Amino acid sequence: TQLLEQSPQFLSIQEGENLTVYCNSSSVFSSLQWYRQEPGEGPVLLVTVVTGGEVKKLKRLTFQFGDARKDSSLHITAAQPGDTGLYLCAGKDRDDKIIFGKGTRLHILP
Amino acid sequence: DTEVTQTPKHLVMGMTNKKSLKCEQHMGHRAMYWYKQKAKKPPELMFVYSYEKLSINESVPSRFSPECPNSSLLNLHLHALQPEDSALYLCASSQDYRRGLGLYEQYFGPGTRLTVT
Numbered sequence: 001t002q003l004l005e006q007s008p009q010f011l012s013i014q015e016g017e018n019l020t021v022y023c024n025s026s027s028v029f030s031s032l033q034w035y036r037q038e039p040g041e042g043p044v045l046l047v048t049v050v051t052g053g054e055v056k057k058l059k060r061l062t063f064q065f066g067d068a069r070k071d072s073s074l075h076i077t078a079a080q081p082g083d084t085g086l087y088l089c090a091g092k093d094r095d096d097k098i099i100f101g102k103g104t105r106l107h108i109l110p
Numbered sequence: 111d112t113e114v115t116q117t118p119k120h121l122v123m124g125m126t127n128k129k130s131l132k133c134e135q136h137m138g139h140r141a142m143y144w145y146k147q148k149a150k151k152p153p154e155l156m157f158v159y160s161y162e163k164l165s166i167n168e169s170v171p172s173r174f175s176p177e178c179p180n181s182s183l184l185n186l187h188l189h190a191l192q193p194e195d196s197a198l199y200l201c202a203s204s205q206d207y208r209r210g211l212g213l214y215e216q217y218f219g220p221g222t223r224l225t226v227t
Contacts, residue, residue: 031212042114042200042218043153050212088152092213097168098143100152 004032004089004101012107016078021104023089024071030092032072034063037086037103046074079108114219116201122225125191131222133184133201141165141207142184143216144176145200153200159184160207191226198223 005024013019023032031050035043047056049065049072056063060083062075076083084107090100114135123129133142141160145153158166159178173195175187184201198221204214 029212033213033215035218040198040221040223042202042220043216045215045217048213048215090213092211096209098155098158098213100154102152 004091004099006087006089006101006104008104009102010105010107012109013079014109015080018075018077019079019106020073020075021087021106022071022073023101025091026070027094028069030069032065032069032089032091034072034074035088035090037088038084043088079106081108081110084108114201114203114217116199116219116222118222119220120223120225122227123188123191124227125193127191128187128189130188131186131199131201131224133186133203133219134182135203135217136182137203137217138181139203139205139217140181141204141214142178143202143204143207144174144184144186145202145218147198147200147221149197157186158207165207165209188224191224193226196225 007022033048034046037043047063052067052069054065060077064073086103086105088100088103092098117132143158144156147153155168156170157176162178173190177185200221201219202216204216206214
């Protein structure tokens with residue numbers, strides 16, 4: 001089974017700061033998805049990246065898919081307390097298995 | 111309507127009980143999923159139904175029995191569970207599910223918090 005490794009595992013920063021979290025694999029994925037999950041709730045899809053080198057923006061969130069389609073990043077500009085949550089990346093590996101990374105737990109301090 | 115609903119929200123059951131979890135979507139999606147999520151862990155796929163047929167069973171013990179009565183409904187029947195089965199059970203749906211292709215966009219329900227005593 002391929003792995004999706006997310007880093008950092010935890011991140012606590014002040015409101016207004018910028019941050020980047022990562023989702024890395026040694027294998028190629030046809031697409032990767034990013035979700036945000038709040039405690040006691042199901043994950044909510046933020047974006048799907050499909051093309052190597054692709055950049056997608058969602059308000060203050062910028063998602064990038066690596067040229068080789070092995071990694072992805074999420075950059076948040078001017079973080080707000082509402083951005084607090086667990087950020088998960090997900091994809092289907094070469095065995096067609098749906099896998100999630102372990103997530104980055106983000107806490108934005110007001 | 112992009113909502114996936116799950117009932118009940120919370121469930122406490124004994125190891126000898128039989129209970130069922132329900133999931134419903136009205137987005138016209140033809141694929142539905144069950145995931146199990148333990149505390150501080152990512153979701154783990156259990157089952158995938160595509161066009162009301164079971165496509166994927168991730169070697170889940172037989173004490174978990176899925177059922178897809180129609181394209182909008184997905185049930186998970188529980189029998190003789192163990193305390194270690196306590197977890198958040200998430201249902202999701204997507205437009206389709208195809209082997210060999212990338213992930214379709216999944217819409218998750220809020221989950222059922224299951225406690226086995």
